[in-house]
Amino acid sequence: MNDKTQEKIIELIGLTRVFEDGLVAVDNIDLYVRKGEFVTFLGPSGCGKTTTLRMIAGFDKPTSGQILLNGKDISALPPNKRPINTVFQRYALFPHLNVYDNVAFGLKLKRIPTKITDKSGKTKIKEVKLDKQEVAKKVEHALKMVDLEGFERRSVSTLSGGQQQRVAIARALVNEPEILLLDEPLGALDLKMRKDMQLELKEMHRKLGITFIYVTHDQEEALTMSDTIVVMKDGVIQQIGKPTDIYNEPKNSFVADFIGDSNIFSGTMTGNRKVRFIGKVFDCVDDFEKNEKVDVVVRPEDIFLMDEDKGQVKGVIISSIFKGVHYEMVMKVGKSEVVIQSTAQRQVGEKASIFIRPDDIHIMAKEFSDNKFEGYITKHNTVCFGDGEFECDVTQLYPGSFLDEEGYLITADGNKIDLTDTDVEVTVGLKDIEITDNAEEGGAVGNIVSIIYKGDHYQLIVRTDENEEDYVFDTEDTWNENDRVGVIIKKDKIRLALKQEVRR
Numbered sequence: 001m002n003d004k005t006q007e008k009i010i011e012l013i014g015l016t017r018v019f020e021d022g023l024v025a026v027d028n029i030d031l032y033v034r035k036g037e038f039v040t041f042l043g044p045s046g047c048g049k050t051t052t053l054r055m056i057a058g059f060d061k062p063t064s065g066q067i068l069l070n071g072k073d074i075s076a077l078p079p080n081k082r083p084i085n086t087v088f089q090r091y092a093l094f095p096h097l098n099v100y101d102n103v104a105f106g107l108k109l110k111r112i113p114t115k116i117t118d119k120s121g122k123t124k125i126k127e128v129k130l131d132k133q134e135v136a137k138k139v140e141h142a143l144k145m146v147d148l149e150g151f152e153r154r155s156v157s158t159l160s161g162g163q164q165q166r167v168a169i170a171r172a173l174v175n176e177p178e179i180l181l182l183d184e185p186l187g188a189l190d191l192k193m194r195k196d197m198q199l200e201l202k203e204m205h206r207k208l209g210i211t212f213i214y215v216t217h218d219q220e221e222a223l224t225m226s227d228t229i230v231v232m233k234d235g236v237i238q239q240i241g242k243p244t245d246i247y248n249e250p251k252n253s254f255v256a257d258f259i260g261d262s263n264i265f266s267g268t269m270t271g272n273r274k275v276r277f278i279g280k281v282f283d284c285v286d287d288f289e290k291n292e293k294v295d296v297v298v299r300p301e302d303i304f305l306m307d308e309d310k311g312q313v314k315g316v317i318i319s320s321i322f323k324g325v326h327y328e329m330v331m332k333v334g335k336s337e338v339v340i341q342s343t344a345q346r347q348v349g350e351k352a353s354i355f356i357r358p359d360d361i362h363i364m365a366k367e368f369s370d371n372k373f374e375g376y377i378t379k380h381n382t383v384c385f386g387d388g389e390f391e392c393d394v395t396q397l398y399p400g401s402f403l404d405e406e407g408y409l410i411t412a413d414g415n416k417i418d419l420t421d422t423d424v425e426v427t428v429g430l431k432d433i434e435i436t437d438n439a440e441e442g443g444a445v446g447n448i449v450s451i452i453y454k455g456d457h458y459q460l461i462v463r464t465d466e467n468e469e470d471y472v473f474d475t476e477d478t479w480n481e482n483d484r485v486g487v488i489i490k491k492d493k494i495r496l497a498l499k500q501e502v503r504r
């Protein structure tokens with residue numbers, strides 16, 4: 001890379017936008033964009049992409065923080081004084097104007113500060129209009145960039161969606177911006193058209209050599225087009241990197257989940273470069289502390305499917321779908337589901353095994369704040385989870401509900417519900433678990449498998465026998481590893497939610 005490409009054209013420093021209702025749409029963003037770079041903001045709807053772009057363009061003002069353009073703060077510059085143009089998803093062309101006039105529209109209004117020498121020989125700066133030939137030259141050039149030469153006289157209403165979007169891009173390019181902002185510009189196009197336009201935009205970027213800042217919620221689009229991807233969630237940057245970095249080394253489980261179809265398993269480090277997940281210890285290449293709880297990410301295409309006795313872990317194929325190039329299969333391993341991509345199909349019901357190479361196992365530190373379990377309500381309105389059964393308050397599941405004498409739940413609008421076998425998500429805080437020597441007293445029984453000293457308290461893990469469920473909690477008491485204990489959780493400390501439908 002030469003020096004020019006290393007120059008920062010845009011720099012965001014502590015950029016923050018809090019809306020009047022208190023919503024923090026953009027939360028203290030630090031980021032720079034290099035001259036000529038293709039940078040993409042990627043994240044789910046509502047994560048603050050458009051708000052960030054609008055502040056760069058000057059349509060919205062930061063609550064705090066700075067935007068530097070070529071090293072200078074541009075907060076005071078109105079949008080039309082910034083060398084920046086924006087292309088929106090809805091292209092908002094003038095339907096009554098032809099292609100040429102749509103593209104020329106802004107230029108015709110434009111005034112260029114020009115040095116004028118008057119009759120007495122004095123020079124002064126005057127705002128002058130572009131003359132007709134200059135406008136024509138610029139419009140022709142812009143239309144050429146978007147491959148619409150010869151379309152000048154066509155009415156925009158006769159163009160396809162893709163062609164209309166190209167007119168919109170030409171309209172932005174005709175101002176010769178240093179930076180082009182594109183806010184989901186292909187969002188309104190159908191899949192085929194979108195794919196074509198992705199390639200065309202990439203080519204345009206190469207030819208123009210200007211900086212593109214692109215916004216999308218489509219991870220595939222971001223991966224194909226960008227030099228750099230900025231992954232956002234809730235107004236906060238999660239990761240910045242090249243597409244391959246983001247894909248191969250996601251920084252946290254949000255990024256891993258958002259980019260590509262990943263398997264994310266809960267795991268525990270069992271030793272130096274050894275991690276236990278889906279009931280088996282695997283070699284890996286990341287170093288974490290022993291007994292640390294981690295998220296393990298494995299891409300479906302990195303899992304090799306083999307005959308039952310050949311691989312590391314056995315399971316049964318429970319689904320198999322042809323995806324055009326490969327099959328996507330799900331293998332059930334114990335309670336876990338492993339998504340596998342392979343060109344060779346295995347039938348549903350077939351027993352098989354999998355093999356994963358150490359460097360395809362990506363380990364991420366888990367920020368452990370709560371215990372989460374899947375469970376169900378029993379006919380006695382207790383809850384079963386983590387190989388145990390506990391008293392709980394089922395009325396949490398329906399706000400405003402209560403239990404009648406027979407133990408049926410009556411909802412706020414008077415419906416009577418039998419909760420037996422209802423699937424629930426159970427959350428228990430780190431401070432809400434106690435243990436007892438008298439194992440029978442507990443709702444669940446297990447052994448202490450880990451004691452980590454955390455400065456002023458210990459963090460313990462109790463693991464059950466049957467399904468090896470882990471209870472993680474903080475305590476100030478001293479215990480010994482391998483002690484057999486009962487797990488006690490008070491009724492009001494068990495948080496319940498109805499199980500959400502799994503997205504696939």
Ligand SMILES: Nc1ncnc2c1ncn2[C@@H]1O[C@H](COP(=O)(O)OP(=O)(O)O)[C@@H](O)[C@H]1O
Pocket residue numbers: 019020021023024025043044045046047048049050051052
């Ligand atoms: N003018 C506004 N007033 C209040 N809230 C807003 C306004 N504009 C956007 N938001 C909120 O800010 C958040 C981020 O919005 P936006 O930047 O449009 O997200 P994205 O483009 O990533 O979908 C959303 O929760 C949205 O509802």
Ligand SMILES: [Mg+2]
Pocket residue numbers: 046049050051
């Ligand atoms: Mg948006």
